[in-house]
Amino acid sequence: MPPEQAVPPDRVRRRALAEFLRSRRERITPREAGILPGPRRRTPGLRREEVAQLSGVSVTWYTWLEQARDISVSRQVLESLARALMLDAAERRHLFALAGEPLPGRPPADGPPPALQRLVDALDPHPAYCLDVHWNLVAWNRAEAALIGDPARLEPRARNLLRLMFTDPRLRTLVADWPGQARRLLAQFRADARQRIGDPHLERLTGELRQESPEFAAWWESHDVADFHANRRTFHHPRAGLLVLDYVKLAALDTPGVKLFACMPADAETAGRLRELTGPQADGRPEAGDGW
Template sequence: MADLQRRRSLAEFLRSRRERLTPQEAGILAGPRRRTPGLRREEVAQLSGVSVTWYTWLEQARDITVSRQVLTSLARALMLSSVERRHLFALAGEPLPERPPGPGPGPALQRLVDALEPNPAYLLDANWDLVGWNRAEAALIGDPGQLEPAERNLLWLVFTDPAMRSLLADWSGQAQDLVAQFRADARQRSGDPRYEQLTGGLREASEEFRAWWAAHDIADFGSSRRTFHHPRAGALTFDYVKLAALDAPGIKLFACMPADAATTRKLPALQECAAGADPEGAAVGTAGADPEEADVGPVGAQ
């Protein structure tokens, strides 16, 4: 019964989109006499490259198979918006097409990250570049704003900053998990210049990344617990929560919530680091930098 209702909803949606589209908008010569509002079924079938019979069955809620390729053709023929296209795929029971990355986080999203203090929080884009963080995160890992833009990337910092190995407990296990998560998360990024630059640079810079990347392991992100050995605050354990920003495609927010009472008690020490008290204790320098001069450190793992 649920499947029948879904097919009926799909049929009604297609009919409504067909009837709202004029022949002129679709690039079709209308002719002198038209009783059908919008496009005819045969016109939609022709524009999308399917048979008139098959499309008619679709609008009649018949039990027929609809492929992703045909859905894409129908969306193009009916000039659907991105939200209408996702709705079409959902009604057809197909996985939703991934939304292309947007221009990045807006000011409101950064204000949300700031409002999460005293808990560390940060924003990653589709290539896991750091595009936002709060003062607590900067106090935990060093200020990413002091790095070159190309270096403000989670994987780059994990694999190229030697200080990360002492900051993160179980560096090897966590780093390997990150590689598997990144491969799954960035499966649509192949060919993107930034993606190719990042993965190519990491293969050259890190023997561990090169070996784990070649293994082609993949993993979904799940709520995870990470322990840090912070030079000022000591051992800190956080539960990571990942949220996708619906109004900023490709942007993910990571909030670090204290996993125990001891970590909660130590958050004021992180705030002191963020305020500039004892800058020598704020964690870790950049790879290759003089430890007495650098005050920037690696980024916390997912």
């Protein structure tokens, strides 16, 4: 008996798309879709021709879609189907994935939810912070404030990691190998921003930094890109001394655009110095303008 051949992945995907469409169609009542049910109606859900009419496509084409035929589907048609089938945000993303189209983006969040801020606070005495889609600092804990200065003391415009790295003179002495770290950070920012080309906020930020920082202007023109990898950074803190931290990035899946960075001590000496920096003996919450 010949071995059973594997089903091509594309056919599996089309079948899953057909089954998903059929399940969503059958759950919607005619009244929910604004259709008056006739006296001879046998199914509680919508008919294929009704979904086709609501979506603005032909009955034949939609039927082929539910039959898992090899036909192309545009983003515009997918959006029409999502509206006709009353899909929520998760179902809409699932529809696009099954159709082999790039997932539609979710709008970025304004800031972290309270639970995420509590998580950042709970990481003390290890520095931790959250960045939004534009790399603005939207959450940080006491240890992060003690490390770089309290962002709360800055005006909102200045609470941007890229702006701090390239325009705050204290960061140039705080971060060991500032040129290498700054250039690597900029390459990561460019890679992260590739989905927002033309974004007015992005254009304004990079335009201002090209004027304010010669290094930024020169390195931005090099078009270097780099993915983020867990890495190690060394700091020469004016009060705590040498600090060696390992950085880890986490995505907040329920808060689009927000990323959490946790900084773990790389050695026992750093762990002890972090405790001293943020412990009960620390004199209040550090301010960004007081030189720590």
